[in-house]
Amino acid sequence: MTSELERLCRAKIPGPETGIEIRHTMCDICTPGPQCGVDAYVKDGVVIKVEGTPGFPTNGGALCTKGAANRQYIYRPDRIQTPMRRVGKRGEDKFEPISWDEAMAEIGARLNGVKAQYGPEAVAFMTGYPKWYRPWLHRLAYSFGSPNYFTESSTCHRAEVMSWQLTYGSEMRPDVLGMPDVLVGWGCNPLVSAYPMGRNYLKYREQGGTTVIIDPRRTPTAVQCADFYIRPRTGSDGYLANTVANLIIQNGWADEAFIRDYVHGYDAYREMVSAYTVDEAVRITGVPAEDILHLARLIGTAKTALVQPSNGLTHHINGIPTHRAVICLNALTGNVGKPGTILPTFETAVDMAAGFHTREEEFIQEREPANAKPRVGAQRFPVWAELVPEAQSMDLIRQSLSGDPYPIRAMYAHGVNHRMYLESGRLLDAADAMDFVAAADIFWTDFCRHADIVLPACTSFERSEVKCYAGGLVNYTSPAISPLYESRDDVAIIAATAEALGLDDRLLRAGYDACVKAMFRDVPVDLDQVKAAGSPQKLSLPKAPGYFDTPIHTPSGKIELYSETIAKYKDSHGLDPLPAYEAGYDPSDGTVYPMCLLTGGRIPNAVHSRLHDVPWLRSLRPDPAADINPEDAQRLGIRQGDDIDLVTETGRIRVKANLTAVSAPGEINMYHGYRQANANDLIPLTHLDPYSGFPGFKQLRCRIEKAEVQP
Numbered sequence: 001m002t003s004e005l006e007r008l009c010r011a012k013i014p015g016p017e018t019g020i021e022i023r024h025t026m027c028d029i030c031t032p033g034p035q036c037g038v039d040a041y042v043k044d045g046v047v048i049k050v051e052g053t054p055g056f057p058t059n060g061g062a063l064c065t066k067g068a069a070n071r072q073y074i075y076r077p078d079r080i081q082t083p084m085r086r087v088g089k090r091g092e093d094k095f096e097p098i099s100w101d102e103a104m105a106e107i108g109a110r111l112n113g114v115k116a117q118y119g120p121e122a123v124a125f126m127t128g129y130p131k132w133y134r135p136w137l138h139r140l141a142y143s144f145g146s147p148n149y150f151t152e153s154s155t156c157h158r159a160e161v162m163s164w165q166l167t168y169g170s171e172m173r174p175d176v177l178g179m180p181d182v183l184v185g186w187g188c189n190p191l192v193s194a195y196p197m198g199r200n201y202l203k204y205r206e207q208g209g210t211t212v213i214i215d216p217r218r219t220p221t222a223v224q225c226a227d228f229y230i231r232p233r234t235g236s237d238g239y240l241a242n243t244v245a246n247l248i249i250q251n252g253w254a255d256e257a258f259i260r261d262y263v264h265g266y267d268a269y270r271e272m273v274s275a276y277t278v279d280e281a282v283r284i285t286g287v288p289a290e291d292i293l294h295l296a297r298l299i300g301t302a303k304t305a306l307v308q309p310s311n312g313l314t315h316h317i318n319g320i321p322t323h324r325a326v327i328c329l330n331a332l333t334g335n336v337g338k339p340g341t342i343l344p345t346f347e348t349a350v351d352m353a354a355g356f357h358t359r360e361e362e363f364i365q366e367r368e369p370a371n372a373k374p375r376v377g378a379q380r381f382p383v384w385a386e387l388v389p390e391a392q393s394m395d396l397i398r399q400s401l402s403g404d405p406y407p408i409r410a411m412y413a414h415g416v417n418h419r420m421y422l423e424s425g426r427l428l429d430a431a432d433a434m435d436f437v438a439a440a441d442i443f444w445t446d447f448c449r450h451a452d453i454v455l456p457a458c459t460s461f462e463r464s465e466v467k468c469y470a471g472g473l474v475n476y477t478s479p480a481i482s483p484l485y486e487s488r489d490d491v492a493i494i495a496a497t498a499e500a501l502g503l504d505d506r507l508l509r510a511g512y513d514a515c516v517k518a519m520f521r522d523v524p525v526d527l528d529q530v531k532a533a534g535s536p537q538k539l540s541l542p543k544a545p546g547y548f549d550t551p552i553h554t555p556s557g558k559i560e561l562y563s564e565t566i567a568k569y570k571d572s573h574g575l576d577p578l579p580a581y582e583a584g585y586d587p588s589d590g591t592v593y594p595m596c597l598l599t600g601g602r603i604p605n606a607v608h609s610r611l612h613d614v615p616w617l618r619s620l621r622p623d624p625a626a627d628i629n630p631e632d633a634q635r636l637g638i639r640q641g642d643d644i645d646l647v648t649e650t651g652r653i654r655v656k657a658n659l660t661a662v663s664a665p666g667e668i669n670m671y672h673g674y675r676q677a678n679a680n681d682l683i684p685l686t687h688l689d690p691y692s693g694f695p696g697f698k699q700l701r702c703r704i705e706k707a708e709v710q711p
């Protein structure tokens, strides 16, 4: 071969001739569960290609649509390059570059100024979806003296955790590969929303298990995995689950011995579900009677049945009662704590199921301010406040605009996208009314445009991170490339902020490595060695205790079908300790708004707001599009790709029609996070679950109007 040809042939091969190196890093685009291993091909400090890391525990060398687009994500042209100071009006988008020192000095002086005038609780410390720096941000809020630490978990997975805690005392996980006879994925679409779990569903099926999928949308998981698919009307599952419970009890399929030993409130529950009839269930859910009976028989008579719920069930104003109604079926049939059923989730570290105890909680709690005012949302959502050591983000707009019960005058935000919030524009109004807002993000967002100081954060490729995986695995990545422009990693920014505020918190100011080592000090692992190894290392750990080996952490010490925690707020807040069905729709007129709108049913090419500007991913669904059933389209005279308006009592957005049998007749799904068509502009600020404070993202009355002029 000529040397030129040889050079070309080697062009993509790592080695000294090409100057290409493979560096192991991690994809941080989706939820922390998978956070797949990525091999970054780096040349001259630039990532030229990404591949899945072979043998990595979560992805085993594969990358999904989103992970494969990491190069376009990290090199998005709208990266924030330097710290910036606002020089125009809020939202006007006039900024000047400043140095890190200037930015930090200003943040320190302004936040301390608000603290001096209004008290520390008047500063809100917030994060959106990014999770990796949360213990640091939480500790920063506490060290500053503010109880008001807000996260996106006010809309995400936390309501599920709450429901598990209320009922079982701790979060439970499904043991799909423990091979139950029947697996009921209730609102589960893991092939799209959590691929590693999706792979377990596929394996379960290959090994002969029977899968039921219950989802108003005929999802890829329903199509590829279900032996039996049930399509209830959105938000009607509480009625369905309680009817199934009644049938199980009436037919003598309930596990009476298990109930006697481990269940609290069975008599009240049995009496409550005895009023749920199949006829009424057919009317409310739209599921045929024989399917309801078949479902009850499957769950009631299987040797082991696993009923797995999802977040999708909690994105409703009747979310907690519905989720609880569904998970009570596991206890009713004694399917708890044994292989193939629900098992306790291992202890977590930095938002991951680690399987061992770290001092993460102490790291945060040791700085909790004494005698602080109640966190935002605590009075309105007392069950949330009792279980979650965070403010409820969904009450922030109300409190900051009204000053009731006390004013919120500043925000210190990392990774905040205002379109996560209902009536999103009002979060910008709230920001505009404040004395000071600082925002750290990777990209220029509309929220940044309303801040006083904007800070450039970097991606997972540009920093280190310790990450735990189930089975006692610990990984510690090194940066694959240097932070782009003048960006810094969030923990470095938080440590610098602690210093600028003059906080008496040496550990926080010491930075990432010192803090993770403090959190991991009892864990039998040498983090420096893990980092040097560059791949996940397995710890030798004692076997984790089973569900019945430790006390059940509910007030009664038993599995609570009747929740004693909720019972405390029965009279004051009108909450029901039993998981009775509560009709979920908002009260708007069903003739003017005849359809049901779900928002945010996951699509493979998007994660909230962060990927809509990544060209490869956007090209898969170029326009914001609503999934509507072809029958509805025909009735309304709508063709594929037509411009339509989705209209609710709260707002109107223009989108494309996407005709698909995924959506049931009468129901629409619209993905969220688009700048041009923000689904959350359609949902009123008050459309919240009173138990969790979670938004009713997935159950709203709506109508479709075809645009007069078509493209």
Ligand SMILES: Nc1nc2c(c(=O)[nH]1)N[C@H]1C(S)=C(S)[C@@H](COP(=O)(O)OP(=O)(O)OC[C@H]3O[C@@H](n4cnc5c(=O)[nH]c(N)nc54)[C@H](O)[C@@H]3O)O[C@H]1N2
Pocket: 127, 128, 129, 130, 152, 155, 156, 157, 315, 414, 415, 416, 417, 419, 420, 421, 440, 441, 442, 443, 445, 457, 458, 459, 460, 490, 599, 600, 601, 607, 608, 609, 610, 672, 673, 679, 680, 697
């Ligand atoms: N209508 C509707 N709305 C929803 C949902 C729904 O189903 N329907 N789902 C809800 C759920 S479950 C969730 S989790 C939330 C998601 O909540 P969002 O917070 O809306 O999620 P993103 O838009 O992905 O990310 C927020 C911001 O973080 C920035 N970012 C990314 N990585 C980093 C980082 O490492 N550091 C910093 N500083 N910034 C970073 C991104 O650029 C983005 O601006 O949305 C909720 N909103």
Ligand SMILES: Nc1nc2c(c(=O)[nH]1)N[C@H]1C(S)=C(S)[C@@H](COP(=O)(O)OP(=O)(O)OC[C@H]3O[C@@H](n4cnc5c(=O)[nH]c(N)nc54)[C@H](O)[C@@H]3O)O[C@H]1N2
Pocket: 030, 031, 156, 157, 186, 187, 188, 189, 190, 192, 193, 194, 214, 215, 216, 217, 219, 232, 233, 234, 235, 236, 237, 310, 311, 312, 313, 316, 598, 600, 601, 602, 603, 604, 605, 606, 607, 608, 698
């Ligand atoms: N591709 C992709 N993956 C993601 C995300 C993403 O944005 N994109 N987001 C990540 C995040 S932050 C989260 S929280 C998880 C969410 O993970 P999931 O909860 O799995 O995601 P969803 O698609 O919101 O909801 C799951 C299913 O619940 C169904 N559902 C909604 N309402 C009802 C109902 O009333 N009854 C029943 N039976 N089913 C219902 C929906 O149709 C949907 O198919 O996904 C994570 N994974």
Ligand SMILES: [Mo]
Pocket: 155, 156, 157
């Ligand atoms: Mo989420």
